[in-house]
Amino acid sequence: MELGGAFTIFLALCLSCLLIIIAWKRINKGGKLPPGPTPIPFLGNLLQIRTDATFQSFMKLREKYGPVFTVYMGPRPVVILCGHEAVKEALVDKADDFSGRGELASIERNFQGYGVAMANGERWKILRRFSLTILRDFGMGKRSIEERIQEEAGFLLEELRKTKGAPTEPTFFLSRTVSNVISSVVFGRRFDYEDKTFLKLLQMINGSFIEMSTPWAQLYDMYSAIMQHLPGRHNRIYYLIEELKDFIASRVKINEESLDPQNPRDFIDCFLIKMHQDKNNPHTEFNLKNLVLTTLNLFFAGTETVSSTLRYGFLLLMKHPEAEGECPYELPTW
Incomplete structure (x- = not known):
């Protein structure tokens, strides 16, 4: 019995040493x-x-x-x-x-190298070039998109005035406004601010952004080889992004059923037309997976990053009110 116990301890020590050596080699390999x-x-x-x-x-x-x-x-x-x-x-x-994208294990199982934001190499170049062209065609960087932004800013001011100056959490006020600008390009329409589907999408985007910053997600990124096999909160981000993907896929299906190649209505239509043009090319990057994930990339980035920048901007102005005097535009009073 004692001999068996000693042998077990010896094996455990050997295994531990082996794991340490493997980890050390991985740390010190190449590059x-x-x-x-x-x-x-x-x-x-x-x-x-x-x-x-x-x-x-x-x-x-x-x-x-x-x-x-x-x-x-x-x-x-x-x-x-x-x-x-x-x-x-x-x-x-x-x-x-x-320009390359490093692997982020916590979301890699959702994207697997597809979509313009997570792609590398030639795939990234092709999707980036196409996306920029289509965004410009729909007014990004032009006067027409400025008019859409001004129109949406009017809706935002209406919502803010309804608060009558009471303390307000601005996250979803700003998210709805910003998201509607990119939605008009990728989906060909804006959403009503009380649309339940729209609010759910914004909650999922905000929730997945929060989940990326949790200690659980950080642990997953550091020790994905182990964490991917364990249950826990680190899996929540996966399911949130999968639900967002399902929504995009449903929008793609709607567009397919009413597609007019001569009159593209939005980014999804343009991608579908390109997919049809390349249908005989087995190496094309214009496939359903890249369509869904690139659309999600644009919708996510066009919602979260801009609204977060605005939110931090307002916080800085509140902390440094003297900076308002240097602002080239007159700030509205709500």
Whole structure:
């Protein structure tokens, strides 16, 4: 009995050592990365980064390693860019070199490399070129879209005036307005602010954005090989995005049934027409999967990122009211 117990402990130690060696090899394999603190197997640099003060931890590492450095979030290497100059050099001056998308495990099982936002290489170039062309055709960057924005801003002001100056949570006020601008392009219509389907979509978008920032999602991104087999909150984002995909797929079906190739009504119609033109090309990127996911990318990004930027902008103006005087436009009084 004692011999059996000792043998079990010996096997467990051997297995642990093997796992540590594998993790260490994965951390140190290939690629030339910027300098950074030395990681330890499995945990990486997690012990050197305070979860309650991540920004301050990174700024402290910047003092030692400069504005560009590498940290390991578990076994996952992450290159950190600190400061305006470093970000500008990477994302503006050397935009082509940094155009690739790294894998984000928490949403990779939803997208699997499809859709303009999560694609890489030639697929990304093709979908990006097509998407930009269609968005411009429907007025993005032109006077016509400005008129749509002004019209939607009028609806927003009406809703805000209904609050009669009472303290208000602005998230869904701004989300509805911003989302209707991109909806008019990708779906060919705006939604009524009280439309239940529309409100549910916005709740799912907001919810999935929140879920991406939870510790559970961060754990999934760091240890996806293990976490993908476990139940828990880290799976919630998957189901939220799948529900959004189902909505987009239902809109695609509606458009297919009433498609007029001579009169495209929206982004979905234009993609369907291109799919029909390329139907005999087995290597085309214009397929149903890329249609659904690219439309979702545009709808999600056109809703969440812009409305969040506006929300933070208003918060900054509230904190620094003196900055309002420097605003080139007169701010409305609600």
